[in-house]
Amino acid sequence: MDGTPKKASAAEAAKNPKASQQVMTAYRLEDGHVIYLAADGSWSEWIEQARIATTKEEADALTAAAKDATDANQIFETYLIDVTTDGRTWPVTMREVMRAQGPTIHPQFGKQAERGERVTAVANAAGGKRTERGERRENREG
Amino acid sequence: MYRYDEFDQVVVKERVEQFRGQVERRLKGELTTDEFRPLRLMNGLYAQLHAYMLRVAIPYGTLSTRQMHMLAHIARKYDRDYGHFTTRQNIQYNWPRLVDVPDILADLASVEMHAIQTSGNCIRNVTSDQYAGVAADEIVDSRIYSEILRQWSTFHPEFSFLPRKFKIAVTAAADDRAAVRFHDIGVIVHKNEAGEIGFEIMAGGGMGRTPAVAPTLNKFVPERDLLAYCEAILRVYNLLGRRDNLFKARIKILVMSTGVEAFTKMVEEEFALIKDSALKLPEEEIARIRAYFAPPGYEDLAPQSKALDAHLLKDKAFADWHSVNAAAHKQPGYVIATASLKPTGGVPGDCSSDQMDAIADLAKKYSLGEVRVTHEQNLVFPYVRQDDLYALWQQFVRLGIATPNLDLISDIISCPGLDYCGLATARSIPVAQQLSERFADLKRQKDIGELRLNISGCINACGHHHAGNIGILGVDKANQEFYQVTLGGHDGADASIGEIVGPSFPSDKIIDAVETVVDVYMAQRQGKERFIDTYRRVGMKPFKEKLYAAH
Ligand code: SF4
Numbered sequence: 001m002d003g004t005p006k007k008a009s010a011a012e013a014a015k016n017p018k019a020s021q022q023v024m025t026a027y028r029l030e031d032g033h034v035i036y037l038a039a040d041g042s043w044s045e046w047i048e049q050a051r052i053a054t055t056k057e058e059a060d061a062l063t064a065a066a067k068d069a070t071d072a073n074q075i076f077e078t079y080l081i082d083v084t085t086d087g088r089t090w091p092v093t094m095r096e097v098m099r100a101q102g103p104t105i106h107p108q109f110g111k112q113a114e115r116g117e118r119v120t121a122v123a124n125a126a127g128g129k130r131t132e133r134g135e136r137r138e139n140r141e142g
Numbered sequence: 143m144y145r146y147d148e149f150d151q152v153v154v155k156e157r158v159e160q161f162r163g164q165v166e167r168r169l170k171g172e173l174t175t176d177e178f179r180p181l182r183l184m185n186g187l188y189a190q191l192h193a194y195m196l197r198v199a200i201p202y203g204t205l206s207t208r209q210m211h212m213l214a215h216i217a218r219k220y221d222r223d224y225g226h227f228t229t230r231q232n233i234q235y236n237w238p239r240l241v242d243v244p245d246i247l248a249d250l251a252s253v254e255m256h257a258i259q260t261s262g263n264c265i266r267n268v269t270s271d272q273y274a275g276v277a278a279d280e281i282v283d284s285r286i287y288s289e290i291l292r293q294w295s296t297f298h299p300e301f302s303f304l305p306r307k308f309k310i311a312v313t314a315a316a317d318d319r320a321a322v323r324f325h326d327i328g329v330i331v332h333k334n335e336a337g338e339i340g341f342e343i344m345a346g347g348g349m350g351r352t353p354a355v356a357p358t359l360n361k362f363v364p365e366r367d368l369l370a371y372c373e374a375i376l377r378v379y380n381l382l383g384r385r386d387n388l389f390k391a392r393i394k395i396l397v398m399s400t401g402v403e404a405f406t407k408m409v410e411e412e413f414a415l416i417k418d419s420a421l422k423l424p425e426e427e428i429a430r431i432r433a434y435f436a437p438p439g440y441e442d443l444a445p446q447s448k449a450l451d452a453h454l455l456k457d458k459a460f461a462d463w464h465s466v467n468a469a470a471h472k473q474p475g476y477v478i479a480t481a482s483l484k485p486t487g488g489v490p491g492d493c494s495s496d497q498m499d500a501i502a503d504l505a506k507k508y509s510l511g512e513v514r515v516t517h518e519q520n521l522v523f524p525y526v527r528q529d530d531l532y533a534l535w536q537q538f539v540r541l542g543i544a545t546p547n548l549d550l551i552s553d554i555i556s557c558p559g560l561d562y563c564g565l566a567t568a569r570s571i572p573v574a575q576q577l578s579e580r581f582a583d584l585k586r587q588k589d590i591g592e593l594r595l596n597i598s599g600c601i602n603a604c605g606h607h608h609a610g611n612i613g614i615l616g617v618d619k620a621n622q623e624f625y626q627v628t629l630g631g632h633d634g635a636d637a638s639i640g641e642i643v644g645p646s647f648p649s650d651k652i653i654d655a656v657e658t659v660v661d662v663y664m665a666q667r668q669g670k671e672r673f674i675d676t677y678r679r680v681g682m683k684p685f686k687e688k689l690y691a692a693h
Contacts, residue, residue, distance in 0.1 A: 034193075073168070073169075073175075094621055094622075098191060103562055
């Protein structure tokens with residue numbers, strides 16, 4: 001992480017959408033599809049259903065839940081991502097927008113196909129923090 | 143057809159069953175994420191941006207009809223009805239489910255294929271000219287020496303823990319299609335005046351974040367000393383290569399830091415010590431390997447087909463395709479044909495199940511049952527009778543693989559980029575698609591002439607952008623896609639690395655920027671100069687001036 005999430009109350013966060021808002025993402029073991037920790041504690045394919053953390057404590061709770069699910073071998077590669085809530089819960093970075101939708105070159109595949117639309121507006125595009133992840137070198141061919 | 147010697151039916155079947163057990167244990171929760179990860183990677187199963195990805199090896203890029211049919215079957219049954227041929231002559235499936243992977247691997251094994259990855263810091267793979275064995279311009283079949291090197295390097299006890307992974311390429315043709323100078327060791331086969339075979343050996347090339355063109359260490363190593371010389375290079379590298387920093391561990395960094403002369407001296411000293419050892423290549427061994435690559439059953443044909451000539455006169459579209467996508471064959475009456483996987487606006491390297499099946503059938507009918515995947519992401523039919531070329535081309539047209547753009551500006555090499563790759567900083571394929579549309583006019587492309595345009599979605603350079611005459615590298619600037627342009631890269635025998643032209647361009651300006659580069663070239667070129675020749679003559683300045691004129 002490039003700095004721990006700023007502490008902010010939910011009320012403050014609602015007033016100021018730039019304050020840290022994060023959701024937990026992972027991959028589902030069986031098919032490797034992108035999933036998010038939902039408000040009801042299940043894992044959903046839809047980022048719109050993700051539980052949002054606005055404080056350090058809430059983010060820690062997401063991390064703890066992700067660890068439990070990892071230990072229970074349902075999911076793998078968990079990490080927090082920044083989101084905005086302008087209109088809908090949506091990722092901030094290009095990379096995460098891609099994961100939330102599917103490949104732009106194949107609109108017939110991925111979540112965009114099931115959602116029936118490709119969400120183009122990336123709110124707050126330039127303002128987001130990059131959520132860093134563990135060094136991941138596995139699929140390069142260089 | 144050549145049968146990959148490494149493939150051992152028993153061993154591969156055992157590996158499949160072993161992995162099946164591992165997947166079951168993983169799904170039952172008996173293996174953790176961390177325990178399972180190296181096991182799946184060893185079996186070619188990666189976690190990409192949206193899903194798992196399975197990478198299937200295609201040794202020497204060579205596929206039989208049966209194998210191509212199986213690749214189609216896998217795409218249809220387990221994936222999304224397509225596969226993606228990569229810049230490393232593999233095929234990738236982008237959507238396999240973990241539970242299906244053992245069955246996919248079993249299907250592959252039934253046609254002598256596998257997804258086993260040579261991983262770790264060993265000699266990874268030995269590659270060759272895609273026209274090897276059939277090219278009119280080759281001295282010998284370079285696969286013979288690739289295979290000798292591969293057999294020597296596989297399981298070589300001394301070199302299983304090198305500082306970093308290691309890749310070797312061999313060519314025996316005047317026109318280097320194997321990009322040998324961008325490999326850890328590059329080998330060019332020569333014949334001296336006495337008619338003896340020898341090798342020009344270079345070391346320390348590579349792409350990635352520190353690109354380097356391999357300098358020549360020795361211009362003529364005798365045939366019998368091939369292994370001894372390569373072993374000497376590996377020994378020096380194994381001893382002195384850096385092991386403390388992943389990014390500085392490749393041999394190119396060692397060659398750069400010691401200097402070519404000093405490095406060569408060390409290699410030559412080591413070589414002098416070992417060249418009379420057991421590494422000396424006996425003539426029988428060369429003959430044994432040569433037998434693998436014995437020419438197929440060619441027919442006795444006239445050197446120039448009358449039927450072909452007639453079609454060339456009659457059908458302009460065919461003649462246009464022929465002048466670009468057909469290459470001279472060493473066997474009279476035959477021709478090498480390349481099917482393009484770069485249709486206008488398409489995804490470079492993508493191939494649908496139906497296309498694969500049809501290609502397999504065409505290979506059976508017209509190319510002695512063989513197709514080869516190239517690092518430019520196209521498909522070569524190596525054994526086509528000139529008499530059959532017109533019929534084959536008509537089928538290519540029907541399948542949408544007849545774009546006459548081989549080595550032209552729309553024959554773009556592109557990595558998957560941010561559309562699929564978890565490491566990407568920007569998308570690359572949409573840029574390739576837009577460029578191929580901008581330059582769709584074939585007359586214009588031919589007029590522009592030979593121009594290699596390569597795109598990578600991050601600094602790992604899987605799209606070989608450093609080696610593109612025009613190279614494009616996607617970067618992330620404050621969460622926006624930008625594209626850095628390099629000019630003057632080249633991957634032939636006179637290889638060079640592209641130079642950055644200036645500040646990067648936003649995604650809505652990059653297509654215009656490339657067009658500007660092309661316009662400057664067209665205005666500057668003399669006679670039939672290729673882009674690379676013009677660039678080398680006039681340098682960066684005129685391009686830079688035009689590109690940044692308004693700024
Ligand atoms: S160059 Fe980068 S983005 Fe492209 S495939 Fe390689 S690692 Fe992925």
